[in-house]
Amino acid sequence: MSRALDHVRIVRLYPDLLGTYGDDGNAIVLAQRSRWRGIDATIIDVRSGDEVPDDGAVYVIGGGEDGPQTTAAEQLAASGGLHRALDSGAALLAVCAGFQIMGQSFLGPDGRRTKGLGLIDCETGRRPGPRRVGEVVADAEHELALPTLTGYENHAGTTELGADARPFARVRRGHGNGVDDASEGAWANRVVGTYLHGPVLARNPALADRLLGWVLDTDLDPLAGDELVEQLRAQRFAAASHDDGATRGRRHWPLRQLTGVAPKES
Numbered sequence: 001m002s003r004a005l006d007h008v009r010i011v012r013l014y015p016d017l018l019g020t021y022g023d024d025g026n027a028i029v030l031a032q033r034s035r036w037r038g039i040d041a042t043i044i045d046v047r048s049g050d051e052v053p054d055d056g057a058v059y060v061i062g063g064g065e066d067g068p069q070t071t072a073a074e075q076l077a078a079s080g081g082l083h084r085a086l087d088s089g090a091a092l093l094a095v096c097a098g099f100q101i102m103g104q105s106f107l108g109p110d111g112r113r114t115k116g117l118g119l120i121d122c123e124t125g126r127r128p129g130p131r132r133v134g135e136v137v138a139d140a141e142h143e144l145a146l147p148t149l150t151g152y153e154n155h156a157g158t159t160e161l162g163a164d165a166r167p168f169a170r171v172r173r174g175h176g177n178g179v180d181d182a183s184e185g186a187w188a189n190r191v192v193g194t195y196l197h198g199p200v201l202a203r204n205p206a207l208a209d210r211l212l213g214w215v216l217d218t219d220l221d222p223l224a225g226d227e228l229v230e231q232l233r234a235q236r237f238a239a240a241s242h243d244d245g246a247t248r249g250r251r252h253w254p255l256r257q258l259t260g261v262a263p264k265e266s
Helices: 025-035 066-079 081-087 097-101 205-216 227-241 255-259
Strands: 007-013 040-046 058-061 091-095 105-107 113-115 122-126 132-140 149-155 157-161 169-173 186-188 191-194
Touching (some): 007 025, 025 040, 025 058, 058 205, 066 081, 066 097, 066 105, 081 091, 091 097, 091 205, 132 227, 149 227
Parallel strands (some): 007 040
Antiparallel strands (some): 122 157, 132 169, 186 191
16 A cells, blocks of 8 residues: 655664664664655654554664564564554565564574564574674665665574565675575565665665655655765775675675776775
8 A cells, every 4th residue: 555645754663672783773864864855754762562553654673682683573473563554555674683573483592483573485594604794785676776785784694585575685795694695685565674784774875765765655866965975885885895704705896896986086
């Protein structure tokens, strides 16, 4: 269901449980990019134990440790508010542990398989090897029409997609879902799951605009002043090209091949 809005309610789920590596900032980016376009925006924080409202426009949830992740999954399942909101046309950005929660199952703090919300057809487990840590550069799913993605990953879990999910992106550099197909995250309807921190929407404002465009039922034009964002992105692409940890066991591409351009001299 689509709905035209003149006020955007952004629901930040469990910032007291899940919100590492700046993930809380994703809500701030969404709100500010709405306001810059003359659209009122409100951020609603839903903390552990609070009821999840079902009248939000965009929902965001971040990463965190295994124990809080399991608590968040249990509370979201018991509430049902997120499911009702998505059925009514809301959008969701779920990062790292939040992404894993949206799948069919993930591993809890005791290593036992824990039921997810089933919003994305994927399963999260473990594979041998060190944590997947470092800068990521990835190409988003073609239909999303997004520029090259930049982010930071730090996770032990590996996520395999089922038949009803497609990758959010394919990594050029980094680990992504940690499986052999170079997939990163997942995308289904208006639900985007990703391992990218940063916060991901500050690094990739076009993704913020895509989420907002879904709930505003329009394609949003770029904002004036995004040149500063491009400077940030160039810095992060440059950092990725020198981050050896990001390519341990994965691809190593020079900066020009990561982005199509070389960085400007400072």
